[in-house]
Every structure is written in C-alpha cells, then in structure tokens.
Amino acid sequence: MTDGFRRAGGFAAVASLALAAPALGPSTAIPFAVIALVAAVGITDGPLFDLFxxxxxxxxxxxxxxxGFSLAAAALALLATVxxxxxxxxxxxxTLFILGFGNLGMEAVRTQTSEPFLTVAGFVATGFLAGIGGQYLVDLQQATPVAWSLITFLAIVGALIAALLRELLYERDDPLVLLSVGLVLWLFAELVGTMPPVELVAALVVTVVLGAISYGLGTASVSGMLTGVLLGVLMIVLGGFGWFAVLIAFFGIGGLSSKFRYGDKEQRGVAEDNDGARGTGNVLANAAVALVAVLGFAIVDGTGPLAVAxxxxxxxxxxTALGDTLSSEIGGLFDCPRLIxxxxxxxxxxDGAITWQGELAGLAGTGLTGLLSMVVLPLGAMWPAAGIVAFGGFVGMTVDSLLGATLEGGRLGNQWVNFLATLSGGLSSAGLAIWLL
Known part of the structure; x- marks a missing residue:
C-alpha cells in the first residue's frame, strides 16, 4: 500500500463525517473546524502526521x-445550514464524497499504473458512485423520496468538474475544488429539477464513449476530454440531443482537421501544439459562449424571444468555431497567405493571415453548422435560419482574423481571440434572428 493511497483513505474518512449532517444540523461545521484547527497547530509529527x-x-x-480541506468542508457545512x-x-x-473517495479511487488505480487516462477514470468512476451514495444516504436519513435521475446527474457533473479542476490545479488546491464543486452543483440542482432517466443514461453513455474515442485518436488531451464530456452532458440535459449534435460536429470535424496532414503542417510551422490534441483552454475558448447559451435557454425554459436569441x-x-478551425487547418497547408x-x-x-482555400473551407464549416442546426434545433424558419447561422459564423471568422492581425500575440492570446470571435459570431446570429424572424 502506497503513501498516497493511505493518505487518500484518511481524507475519505474525514469526508465521511459529512454523513452526520442530517443529525447535527447547524452544528455540522464544528467537527470540520476542530479538525482544521488541530491539523494546523496541534499535529506536527507522529502517526497521524505521517498519514495525512x-x-x-x-x-x-x-x-x-x-x-484546508476541513476548512472548506466547514464552509460548505455553514452554507448547508443558513x-x-x-x-x-x-x-x-x-460533494465531499466525490472529492474524498474520488481521490481514493485515483490512488487505487495509481498503485497499478500511472497512465493518465486510467487514473483520471479511476477518480471519475469512484467519485461518481460515491456522489450518488452520499446523496442517497442523506435522503434515507431524512426519509425523503430519492430523485435518482437528479442525484445521478449531480454526481457525474460533480465528478467531472472535480477531475478537471484537479488536472488543471495542484493537490494543495483541493479546498478550492471542494468549494467550486459544491457551489456549481447547488446551481445545477436549482436549474435542472427533474429529468427523464433514459435521457440521462443516454447522455452519459454517448459522451463518455465519444470522450474516450477523442482521447484515443489523440484529438483531445485528458483535460480536454474531461471538458468535452462535461460540456456534452450539460448540452444534452439542459438543451437536448440536437444541441449536442451541433457541438459534437464541431469537436469531431475540428479535431480531425487538426490531424489532417499534421506532418506537413509541422514542417511549415503552422501545426497545433501537443500533436493537435485539444486541451481545456482550447475547448472552453471555443465552447464557452455555447455553454452560456444553453444555460440561458434552460433558465428561460426555452420560451420567448430570449430563447430564440x-x-x-x-x-x-x-x-464560428468550426469555420475558424477549418480555415486555419486547411488554409495553413497552402502558400501565399495574405494579411487580412x-x-x-x-x-x-x-496571425491574421488568410488564404482563399482556407476561407472556402471556413465557409463550408459555417454552412454545415447552419444546415445541421436547421435540422436538429427548433430555429423556426428553416432555410433563412440556416443562412443566419452561417452569416454569424462568417462574421466570427472575420473577427478572429482581424483580431489576429491587430491584437493577437501582444494584448490578446489565441484563446481570448477565439472566445471573442465566437462571442461576436453568436451575437451576430442572435441579433439578426431577432431582427428578421
């Protein structure tokens, strides 16, 4: 048994104290605060120090x-008793079970292998099951009906967010992870309510399988895969499979285009880093606006002018994201680019250079997204709606090139440029739709 596994077991035991919350009520924060105090000033050596x-x-x-872990738990306990x-x-x-037992599952896998995908899978799987178990035991103590679909959704979202944050941060940042997961799950619990269990299971299966495939093909890093799976689950649950189909078309086509003739791009100095695998920053830069849009759609319950927007x-x-990706990946293979x-x-x-071949590829990407959106999303007037989406994509592509030629590399990094471009494309489509439709 490794030191990491024993330490994770100790933290999981501390997390288990949360089960006393239904009985302790407002006093729930006290045991965690005491542990935090003793850990900070009372234990400097001995078996407990060696363990933790x-x-x-x-x-x-x-x-x-x-x-830090205990203080974060005490803070969440206080929020649970306001x-x-x-x-x-x-x-x-x-939340405490997801992080405490997720770490234990990760360390258990790590005793056998150091493969990043498998260790993260160990965290997510164990945290997911523990998250369901913790919520179920609370419902059991409180004698309340068990909303299986909701607690399953919260458990998988919490496990994915925790795993993603642990990939991006350090082990010492677990208090931040704990607080972040708890607050985000609180938001989603208020937003989602109930959902069909079949839809949830389908969302989990589809997104996890596609996430594993993307990692296996090298189109996403571990953190990029986690981000993509999380976004996929949220798209299906909050919007529906149509939203997911549009988003996954971007990830799939964009990821494959980055691999297309990668060796030639590498020789020309235009290839993406990390062998073309998308990381969290790249995924979020291209999909943050889409995520906010589906959250907004869910908040307004899919009705009214705001839902259309x-x-x-x-x-x-x-x-915009697909058009810009295809424009860069295809256009980079051709000579004689010109500054926009x-x-x-x-x-x-x-930065900011374009080729006519790349522009055509980008326009094909925006048009494809428009056609797909017309088919799978309730956009209203079919062909005009597809044209509006494609127009927004073209505007976003153009903004990306203009920002690249003027601000990228100095005031703005590539990820900010991508975000601002997708924002401009989204706003252009929304504004034109409200005006014309």
Whole structure:
C-alpha cells in the first residue's frame, strides 16, 4: 500500500463525517473546524502526521492540506445550514464524497499504473458512485423520496468538474475544488429539477464513449476530454440531443482537421501544439459562449424571444468555431497567405493571415453548422435560419482574423481571440434572428 493511497483513505474518512449532517444540523461545521484547527497547530509529527502529510506539509511541519480541506468542508457545512436558502444537505455530503473517495479511487488505480487516462477514470468512476451514495444516504436519513435521475446527474457533473479542476490545479488546491464543486452543483440542482432517466443514461453513455474515442485518436488531451464530456452532458440535459449534435460536429470535424496532414503542417510551422490534441483552454475558448447559451435557454425554459436569441447565439458561436478551425487547418497547408488588414503576402502561420482555400473551407464549416442546426434545433424558419447561422459564423471568422492581425500575440492570446470571435459570431446570429424572424 502506497503513501498516497493511505493518505487518500484518511481524507475519505474525514469526508465521511459529512454523513452526520442530517443529525447535527447547524452544528455540522464544528467537527470540520476542530479538525482544521488541530491539523494546523496541534499535529506536527507522529502517526497521524505521517498519514495525512502531503509532500509540502513535511517542509512546513504542519498539515496544511488537511486543514484546508476541513476548512472548506466547514464552509460548505455553514452554507448547508443558513436559515433561508441553504445548500441542500445531499449536495454537501455528495460533494465531499466525490472529492474524498474520488481521490481514493485515483490512488487505487495509481498503485497499478500511472497512465493518465486510467487514473483520471479511476477518480471519475469512484467519485461518481460515491456522489450518488452520499446523496442517497442523506435522503434515507431524512426519509425523503430519492430523485435518482437528479442525484445521478449531480454526481457525474460533480465528478467531472472535480477531475478537471484537479488536472488543471495542484493537490494543495483541493479546498478550492471542494468549494467550486459544491457551489456549481447547488446551481445545477436549482436549474435542472427533474429529468427523464433514459435521457440521462443516454447522455452519459454517448459522451463518455465519444470522450474516450477523442482521447484515443489523440484529438483531445485528458483535460480536454474531461471538458468535452462535461460540456456534452450539460448540452444534452439542459438543451437536448440536437444541441449536442451541433457541438459534437464541431469537436469531431475540428479535431480531425487538426490531424489532417499534421506532418506537413509541422514542417511549415503552422501545426497545433501537443500533436493537435485539444486541451481545456482550447475547448472552453471555443465552447464557452455555447455553454452560456444553453444555460440561458434552460433558465428561460426555452420560451420567448430570449430563447430564440440563445438558440441562434449557440449555433452562431459553434459555426464560428468550426469555420475558424477549418480555415486555419486547411488554409495553413497552402502558400501565399495574405494579411487580412492589408492583403499583403506574409509567411504561413502569421496571425491574421488568410488564404482563399482556407476561407472556402471556413465557409463550408459555417454552412454545415447552419444546415445541421436547421435540422436538429427548433430555429423556426428553416432555410433563412440556416443562412443566419452561417452569416454569424462568417462574421466570427472575420473577427478572429482581424483580431489576429491587430491584437493577437501582444494584448490578446489565441484563446481570448477565439472566445471573442465566437462571442461576436453568436451575437451576430442572435441579433439578426431577432431582427428578421
């Protein structure tokens, strides 16, 4: 048994104290606060120190990791006992179980292999099951009906968010992960309510399988895969399979285009880093506007002018992302690119450079997104709607090139440029739709 596995077991035991919340009520925060205090000033050596100490704790001579984890748990416990709108106790317990037992599952896998995909899978699977178990035990104690579809949805979203944050942050940042997961699950619990279990199971199966395929093909890194799976689940649950189909078309076609003639692009100096695998930053830069749109659509319950605006903002942003990706990946294979602001010839790979071949590929991507959106989303007037989506994609593509030629590399990084381009494409589609339709 490794030190990491024993330490994770100790943290899982601390997380299990959350099960006392239904009985303790407002006093739930006390045991966690006591543990935090003792860890910070009372334990400096001995068996308990050896059990809970992380590498940095040995240098400081105190259990900072345990203290931070317990303080974050105490903060969530306080939120779960505020008088008016408390954090649901089931979410409080489920959050602690997801992180505490998810770490234990990850360390159990790590005793056998260090393969990143498998260790993350160990975290997600164990955290997911523990999250369901924690929420179920609370419902059992409180004698309330078990909403299986909701607790399953919260458990998988919590496990994915926790795994993603742990990939991006450090082990010492677990308190931040704990608080973030708890607050996000609170939001989704208020937003989602109930959902058909068949739809939820289908969402889980489809997104996990496609996420594993994307990682296996090398079109996504581990963090990029987690982000994509999380976005996929949210798209299906909050919007429907039509929203997911539009988004996955971008990820699939965009990922394959980055692999297309990758060796040639590498020789020309225009290839994406990390062998073309998309990371979290790239995924979020291209899909953040789409995520906000589906959240907005769910908040307004899919009705009224705002729902129409969110629908077209979603499609226009995805059309921008796919058009820009195809324009860059295909256009980078051709000579004689020209800077969009001056039309002077520049070296391949120059920010803001375009080729006619790349522009045609980009327009094909925006048109494809428009057609797909017309078929699978309730956009209203069919062909005009497809044209509006494609127009928004073209605007976003153009904004991306203009920003690349003027601000990228200095004031803005590539991910900010992608975000602003998808935002402009989404707003253009939404504005034109409201005006014309």
């Amino acid at each position: 100490a992380r590498p940095g704790d040995w240098e400081d001579g105190r259990l900072n990791g345990l203290a 008088p008016q709108t408390p954090l649901p106790v089931g979410i409080f317990v489920g 969110f629908l077209f903002a979603f499609s226009g942003s995805v059309a 602001t001056t039309l002077k010839r520049v070296e391949p790979g120059t």
